[in-house]
Amino acid sequence: MRSLIRFFISIFLIAILVIVCTKGIPIVQAAELRLAQVQPSTQPMTPKAAIERLFTSKQIQTDWFTPSFLSQIPVSPQQVIESLKTALGAYQGVQEIGEDYLIIFDRGSVPTKIVLDASGRITGLLFEAPRAKLSSLNEAIAQFKTLPGKVSLLVLEDNKERAALNATTSLAVGSAFKLAVLEALKGQIASGKRSWSDVVELQPNWKSLPSGILQNWPDGSRLTVETLAALMISQSDNTATDSLIYWVGKEAIEAVTSRNRPFLTTRELFLLKTDQNEALLQRYRAGDEAQRRTVLNEVNQLPPPELTAIGSSPKALDVEWFFTAQELCSLIEKVADLPLMSINPGVARAKDWQRLAFKGGSEPGVLNLTTWLLGKTGKRYCVAATWNNDESLDEVRFMSLYNGLLETLK
CATH class of the missing domain: 3.30.450 (Beta-Lactamase)
Known part of the structure; x- marks a missing residue:
């Protein structure tokens, strides 16, 4: 699924980390140096002050950040700040915790890391997962x-x-279903049917959409079962997941979770939920288990969908795991x-x-x-x-x- 797809995209909406390192020595002309020497000294921007400015200013200015930082984040800093305030309430202040910071709100807090360049501009900013203030x-x-x-x-x-x-x-539950795939795989390894070191060749009909990286790998790429499992869990790699579903077998996974019959691959779910396959989706929703398996046989004859064909609004939540x-x-x-x-x-x-x-x-x-x-x-x-x-x-x-x-x- 777009699981940690969206789960990690959502983490990135509140946890943006872009560290930009610049090497080299700035060159200053003599006239500029003399001019700088007669200018009154200004208080340098501190990391704590930079955080406070983000949360106390009515409008966040782009020149508070380096251009390279802004070019690498998926949403505007203003959106991130507003989403945190909406979730956690009014901003209260910042506490220093070693080299890190804790931003305090009415209803919670956010552990934060920040990096400034020599000019006081933000080059790196990490809002970790927010914590609601709960007493019990x-x-x-x-x-x-x-x-x-x-x-x-x-x-x-x-x-x-x-x-x-x-x-x-x-x-x-979205990609949390991958726990069932892993449990079925672990059982086969315990029985001696499979091994973590088994090598699997990536098949073109196993390729799905992100999250993950394997959808971009060449057909026939060789990966161990352990690598596929690690990618499935840590990166929620959908192609790794579908590869394991076919390697382990749908029947073995359905034995772990009988409610989810037929057991969908991520590619099948994506195809069912694209607009051009609406007729197949409705047949699947209306069908019994045997009829649904027939629909999936048709679905698996289709090429994988384009990422742009997947909408951003909830659709057919009854077709899931x-x-x-x-x-x-x-x-x-x-x-x-x-x-x-x-x-x-x-x-x-x-x-x-x-x-x-x-x-x-x-x-x-x-x-x-x-x-x-x-x-x-x-x-x-x-x-x-x-x-x-x-x-x-x-x-x-x-x-x-x-x-x-x-x-x-x-």
Whole structure:
């Protein structure tokens, strides 16, 4: 899916990191140097002051940033600042924490890193995942209940329920379904049928759309199963995922999640949701399992869709991968021991935990975050949260609530 597609795009909307390093010595003409010597000294811009200016100014100026920074960010700084204020309330101030900073709002905070050039312009800026200000799990549940649409949440501590909201309701979870693919693969490896070192040749009909990188690799490229699995989880690579679905077999994955029959590849889902395939989509939605498999046989004869054919509004959310929060916690518990599960920590701060495992997913109208954590006290946690709505989601708010909940468990 466009999962960490949209999940990491949404992270980038609130977490922009562009570091531009310039080497060399500036050359100053003698006349300019003499002029500079007689100018009154000005107070240099500090990183803290630069952050304060971003959040206290009515209009952000482009000359506060280097051109190279602005050329590499997907949205305007003004949009990012406004989204944080909308999610977390009025700006309160900035705290210095070592070389980093914590921006305080009425309803939460945002860990931040910033880099300035010699002129005080911003060359690097990282807003980490926002954290809502939550005093308890009960308050977290109350806040999640206010989200429009359908929401599920489960917090487990040592496999015992600490908090729950619609935890047995199956919802669309985007790329979090890849946990089921990994569980089926792990089972085949444990049985001796497969090995992490098995080499797979990339087939043209396995190629999907981003997120990921393998859609751009040459046909016939050789990758180990372990590499495919690592890309599927850490980068949510859709082509790696579809390769593993075909390598493991849909039947094996359907045995892990019988609700999701027939089990869709990401390429199949993208094709079903493009406007030119509306007739196929409606047949799929109306069909039983056998009829849906027939539709997918037709879908798989089509060339992959163009990225521009995928809309940005929620569409056919009943055509997806469906899991309950309980099922997601069960799945991630079974694969959390794999080193590849810790490559991408998601919204959690890795340094706050002994170990963690993460998988999230999203498409327009769908957002999921599922994290397994081993605390420094030795307690194990799972936090799975899913949000579905027929209208666009406030992803910043959802992630801030989720991250604030994690803070209550530390």
